[in-house]
Amino acid sequence: MLSDRRTKGAGMRFRHGIGLLCLALAACGGEAGEGEMRTVQPGAPGEATRVLTVEEAASLEHVTHTPADVRFMQGMIPHHAQALEMAALIPERTEHEGLLLLGRRIEISQRDEIAWMTRWLERRGETAPMMGAGHAHGLGEGELMPGMLSREEMDALAAARGSGFDRLFLEGMIKHHQGALTMVAELFGSPGGGQETEIFRFAADVDADQDMEILRMRDMLNRIP
Amino acid sequence: MSRGKILTLLRQSGPAALLPAIAFGLLAGPGSVAAQDPPPPPPEAVWEWDPDDPRIGLAPGLHDAGMAINNLARLVSLPKPDPFLTDEAGGRGPTNSDIAFQGDLVFQGSYWGFQVFDASDPAEPELVVAVVCPGGQGDVSVHENLLFMSVQQASARLDCGTEGVQDSVSTVRLQGIRIFDISDIGNPRQVKTVQTCRGSHTHTLVTDPGDDSHVYIYVSGTGRVRSGSELEGCSGLPADEDEDTALFRIEIIEVPVDAPENAEVVNMPRIFADPETGEIAGLWAGGDHGEGTQASRLTNQCHDITVRSDLGLAAGACSGNGILLDISDPENPVRIDQVVDPNFAYWHSATFNNDGTAIVFTDEWGGGGAPRCRGSDPETWGANAIFTIRDRKMELAGYYKLPVPQTEQENCVAHNGSMIPVPGRDIMVQGWYQGGLSIFDFTDPENPFEIAYFDRGPLDAVEMLSGGYWSAYWHNGSIYGAEIARGVDVFQLAASEHLSQAEIDAAMSVMVGDSNVQNQERFDWPASFAVARSYLVQMQRSSGINTERGERVASLLDMAESQSGADRNATLDELNAVAAELDEDARRAENAAGPGDARRLALLADAIRDLTASLR
Missing domain, CATH: 1.20.1260.10 (Ferritin, core subunit, four-helix bundle)
Known part of the structure; x- marks a missing residue:
């Protein structure tokens, strides 16, 4: 059996973590597909991760053909x-x-x-x-x-x-x-x-x-x- | 998905049959190939199927395609989140790739980054966060607070930027592995990147049974070797021209769990070397195996490696070969066996059965971007080949391919899957791209058969667009299908003539923490009525148990389950007595009848004893 302990531990840890996050952002709890979703873009190693607004996420540059x-x-x-x-x-x-x-x-x-x-x-x-x-x-x-x-x-x-x-x-x-x-x-x-x-x-x-x-x-x- | 290519001999079309088509195509202009040419006559079917299979003739569509489902319940389909629905691929967005799990969390990899869902309720998973960080393929694995991601595209940047890399030699390009700290799950931070010469097409998390302070990442790079002026030491020369070539090897990264920023490549083993001559290009040289056989690719790479740390073994699906590695020293894998197969174009992935006595290898003929499940495609091409392992040597036992034809508009070939923990049986769920997912039993590796499926019609009625299941994996009671174009689908098993409710209940009783399918862990079942009943029902199906004894076990299990206190204890005593009789049956079966019955009789006896002990 793979550690049953960790299953429970991890679940609790993350539910807890998400709860805290929701307090901080007031933007959680939305069902997937409802449009209220947290989008982030990490930085280079060691750099901070930034939160993207819906507009920012939609306007990210794309690689196109050259x-x-x-x-x-x-x-x-x-x-x-x-x-x-x-x-x-x-x-x-x-x-x-x-x-x-x-x-x-x-x-x-x-x-x-x-x-x-x-x-x-x-x-x-x-x-x-x-x-x-x-x-x-x-x-x-x-x-x-x-x-x-x-x-x-x-x-x-x-x-x-x-x-x-x-x-x-x-x-x-x-x-x-x-x-x-x-x-x-x-x-x-x-x-x-x-x-x-x-x-x-x-x-x-x-x-x-x-x-x-x-x-x-x-x-x-x-x-x- | 690996390299898309069609390099095969169409059995029906000799050169003479082919030439008019070519001439026509050229004269008419290739631009008109799809639109104006009269449809070619359907190629001759080369295998048989059930013409009434409901998977035939499903309507096309992105989210409104026709569906066929058998012995499964579809709980929910989660479309890609908006930030991942870019203009790419006609609005279907970048490809969804592999999946990893951690407890209730589902990590869906993508060419655009990854998505995290909380599936505490698998019928209503919630998106926790969408993480933009392109690279492709974006295969993911998780270990405690770390997430690893494969990156191979030339456009991938160290800083997760989406704008690509303009310079052909650049310090901002990343091809290799990204490491994220996911302690704060809503805010994953990139903490380290490790560069490799061919990038990382896939990777395998390898835990060290002797030391949990670090993990290893086996990197399977399949790309073109990049310039030595971008990453020092990278040479793409053939083995006979440069003994330090970046071909013919895998990379092994060691990651200190508490200091992932110190991760580095610690070995680049030459696992294809000829042990006698030391020649590093020691395995399949590329090409066919004779008239009418498949052309297998040159073995200068692994596409994917699956490890069983508990057995000290790894199965490598390595281009033109399937290989077996001894990984008892995980930093120094040693090849102990290799096989070729005249039906295999490209050895793609591997899955052990739970006992470690068999391996299912997949063949990604056509690279995943081609329709290879048509009636005209041989049953043994683009299929699974099942090998048994005896004395650490592999031997071919049988083939399994999706048993229903797909259309020209559906990319389809064997792809990623995982074991389903049904005690006493070897059952696997597997994605076949637009062929849907298929669940099959290979307990008898010579005679695998399907027990459940789900399929949609093609994405488009005319054009073959890339879609379907990249992976279909079991995790903690549910099956997650990573759909390239449509999102994530969640299923649960339904009882049928092929699978009893007891076997499903037993499978659902296995709960794990981190689950990375290529770091395959052994399933163990907690003692339960369901486990005992699973073995019982399996023997009743095959008449492998004395009828009276079987009925007696069944009624005692029912009684014990409904009782409590002294009554139950009395029943448990009776069950233990029956277990002793089953041991005796097993001994007799071993001498007279087949060993399979003996094995299950013994398993049932043990399951009963485990159960009674757990209930006292």
Whole structure:
């Protein structure tokens, strides 16, 4: 049995404490949901805790998305789209089981993420790049995001077959994923970048997932005869 | 909620089936994915369920969603307090996360701070105080007058400010643990922060059985390693490039209870190391387990650790592995076993049964931000895996997953839960995000089954918004569901064919003080009629007791309860005599029938003796 003593002790202590508090503040006893509620904001360690009025609590500043966040999302969509374009080449050009499986994983995850990023931008009233067959309209050939393959590199990949393809694909996708890591690093290195809850989580996921896939792809690359 | 990601092979969709969808998506523009695309044909179901389950087809809504409830009573639903209903997430406010308890007080963590309720009357909890101090995830635990909170977001500030941190390298950022003094519960004061390289996604309070002057906090950091110029010594390099990398470890903070301002990191154990080679990246390297299996994440972190100090054991849910740690020296945990599972994407949390003979591990496939309870999602993916422990080694026994499909609009996967103290049985309540909460029996770990549930329809009819139960925990007779978007729900058990009133009464007789689910404490039951009747009813259910003997025990218990004085004493004497006969039955059962009956017969005999002793 966990200390029965403490259950009672704690309950009494706190009921007592709340009673005192109510005397001091004359603002207690309200049912949850009635709007009369005590809100406080502690300070840095050692600093005092301040009581917030309803107005103060309602007008607290919020972290909102920044231009760095928008740039990241707008750049990551064409970046992901190229990964889809690359993955779509796999089934016709190789029978490497590991690569086929990798391609399927990339297709599913990056497609979902493109949809998610697009919704993120649209919900915030920002422009989502329109994609056509893997190319971002409005992004010229000279404006590739980090790690993206040039048109010549894509053509060479499309022309390769068998183990030559496997090698080019893995080298290309490792470079491509490393570019995504660079983009995440740039996001967190920009003023106000990656602060908002959703983008913090998304960018951290991209970072962890692509980092892990790079390890797997290096391993596969080493095994190609 | 951990990292949201979908990294899986859809069994039904080979690459050929997938390509037209991708091409279409690109040509039409991803912006139109949700709004204009014709709905794809429903993926093929890969498991069976009861088509009449009332959880199917519930109406969507925030506070007016359809509800289905079974073998539970919902006492009250507490919406988020106004200060926590910010514009974030379309007015639903920041995410509610984990819960801790102290006597009558309920501490609801949040990405925006925490809320304290007084649940002296669990049907009418009162908000004591709403504490604004953002950080995410905001998982909380309490010990005496201290409250600990996990912080991992890059926007979190030392001073509890809400404005975020503009500079990429800053002295005002906090990623790690906040410590509050809650002696004055209406006025919690932050007394200390402890910084870590990956922040704190979750943490585990660990009490030291040998010394109550301090406690430990095991920090599970899952985030990106921050810059070494912000926090000295932080390196995110792979293990083979930097032996001092902040990956592949947990942090252990020692907190002097009377001087929490002196809390500091005292160890960063390499609990994934290969004992032979010493290589710190010694466990799962990331990737799948063969054709048709799940891709399990690289083990360079724990997501959550549950300790049983009374057993000197901890169960770590650590990314690509489940691990068992010897924590008899809590400052120096030592790994004693590890398992992988081809169905697990991300080992997320762990719960021991009361005897410490089984562990329920959860798999947070999809990170909690994805619908993973659809008919097309395998029953063993995003589920619980139940392992038995024998000689401190884990062995897979079975799986349990929410036994009813959820929609595309409901994020759903195995998440946090706790044991319910029903004597003689292993019963757990668990949150499944928008899959609701499910209570299941895993006394036989190979054949777990559901005994009660609650579920709401999706938050939204079209869009998958984040919601549902982060945690569903038992505390002192009630079940508290921490709903991400909607607030806190409070339930109590209702008797059914699966659970008798005596078993519920016995569960409700267990009262504890501090309750932090990851610092799991052993339940002990005060002697009572309910406890004796619980064992009796369990054996009557399974025909594990001689019918006549069972009836005699039942009538003697009823008599003793209604009697007093000399009459009662006479009945108690008779009960003691029956207890001796039950001992004899137990010995015989052990030789002939199954050991389960023998165990319960002995438990019943002990419960009767405890009861009669307490009544004299």
